[in-house]
Amino acid sequence: MDQRVLEHAETLVDWSGRIEDGDDVVVSVGEGAHDLGVAVAKKIGERGANMHVTYASEEMDRAYQRAHDGRFDVDPEFELALYERADSALSLRGTRNTATTVDIPEETQQAFGQAREQIREARLATDWVSTVHPTRALAQQAGMSYEAYTDFVYNAILRDWESLAEEMGQLKEILDGGSEVRILKDGDATDLTLSIENRTAVNSAASVAYDSHNLPSGEVFTAPADTAGQVVFDIPMTIRGTRVENARLVFKDGVVVDWEADAGEDVLTTIIETDGGSNRLGELGIGMNRGIDRITDQILFDEKMGGTVHLALGRAYEACLPEGESGTQSAVHVDLITDMREDGTRLLVDGDPIQRDGVFRWEDGFEE
């Protein structure tokens, strides 16, 4: 077994999941994640925790949901009881075919999801962590060879998380104390101002100890308000099966008032017009994972890339909001990414440059 699989398992179980003696751990293994499953089982055994292994088979889900009449029982008690009593839930994703579930009717998927809300809540109430094992299907989606993709994934996952958490702590401190973020790029093509007054940033350090539930992670995010100006998202991505390129949004008083895109404008329109919150921002995220050195069209990786900033249309995360304030409410949360590594690009907090040309203030090469 690749030594990195064991290191991945150790990072997941110890740094991310904080699994301890006697913990009741549900491990969910994707169809292509068997090897990581074996390594994780070893680490859970070493920690003296208890393990229940579920098989997250997309092909079984597809067969089941397509065959069902769609009137799903609400939160079947046997499964709810499992998650309600679990301390942790580790999800080892790793598909063998990213298109497996495309022919489950949309309304069936929605009905299935709605019927399992309590089970989902019970799972989210545990110390849950979601990670990904490199597969050929994911390499294909990224347009990479399996070997190169595997290197890419482990480079993103096998970080010195303790020191990255410290570095991200600096940025969190700046954002927590700041009132306004400004993003400048490409002359005035991007000039966006966001209020972060009274908002709390999350140091997303890939550990339940930081209330961060994805491995890899490596971003600091907050919930902005009163957005004004314009922004171009030059990192191309696939949203709902459609390629979106160079989306340009114009904001006034916190609301999107104009938009266009070189590709995928229709899906952008659909998203913005979803509901009363989908034309506002719910998230400002700043990528800080320098292990991610390329775009792979997998949002879990792309949005964490050091030297990028992402903004999400729709729902805000509660952890960023002051007590009693609701922030942006919406059924959607769609991330769009902009590359900050171009000449003349600036990220300012209350007028002070925090990042120049993708380089943070505390990094080498920041000086002008």
Next chain:
Amino acid sequence: MDQRVLEHAETLVDWSGRIEDGDDVVVSVGEGAHDLGVAVAKKIGERGANMHVTYASEEMDRAYQRAHDGRFDVDPEFELALYERADSALSLRGTRNTATTVDIPEETQQAFGQAREQIREARLATDWVSTVHPTRALAQQAGMSYEAYTDFVYNAILRDWESLAEEMGQLKEILDGGSEVRILKDGDATDLTLSIENRTAVNSAASVAYDSHNLPSGEVFTAPADTAGQVVFDIPMTIRGTRVENARLVFKDGVVVDWEADAGEDVLTTIIETDGGSNRLGELGIGMNRGIDRITDQILFDEKMGGTVHLALGRAYEACLPEGESGTQSAVHVDLITDMREDGTRLLVDGDPIQRDGVFRWEDGFEE
């Protein structure tokens, strides 16, 4: 997908498991049983039942148990809660390597098993069924090509179970009304007498409706007493990793008084000397599955083969015993098989031949 996989799934879900709308079903998928898992998911979806899928990975079990210090928590509550609330548990076995768990220390396996007694009991209290999906590893163990082994497995599983259940019902009736079974073979090399007075035979028709929990099945079994005489088990088999050939047992007053074997005599001795019940018979089983036409050294198939009889040293099944009687009690239950298809072989109940040369009284070719 091989059409037979779907037929297998349908037999399992409908005939064996009797899965109905709203049932809570735990489906356990072995490492090599994915395809059967997909077919079973489809059938469970069609029936409108609820499904929780576990991954029965021997490699994960091995990694976990070997890494653990061996002081396992007793019946972890989260998993116990799942099985206590389940209606059915379908186990889809199908290993990719029959030797995966050979290097888990024996005491670790025992400690793990002992720590999960209540979970095991909760699972056995559901409508559970265990079946097997053909894999290359199982074909290899049987000394067969994968294609031939696959044909063999489906031939055993895809029976007309309703009509086989009826046929087996006839034999059950004979045994339930009888007092004494006699097995004669090979001159007097085998001449064994067993009392079945007051015992109830089980019609093992591969369905929870018959209290029969394996697919394939196809045997009628009861709990004998007062065994006397001698018997040769000429079907070779692997017991605890050791090849056993031509085991010969001599019984007096229900107890084994002498034994030998052409191969594996040591393991035979170990079994017989285990405890106070391991030198007595716990089961007389009569194979009636004519779809099984060869010995594959897999007890699930071998003991069901039409034209064979098996006797088990050790524990008797409760279902065969009259109220208040305990039958043979033992930590072991080890089946040994004899071929009844040789010239001059007889199976008699109260002196009447039920089977001659492997042919039952109600089958063509029984007349002398």
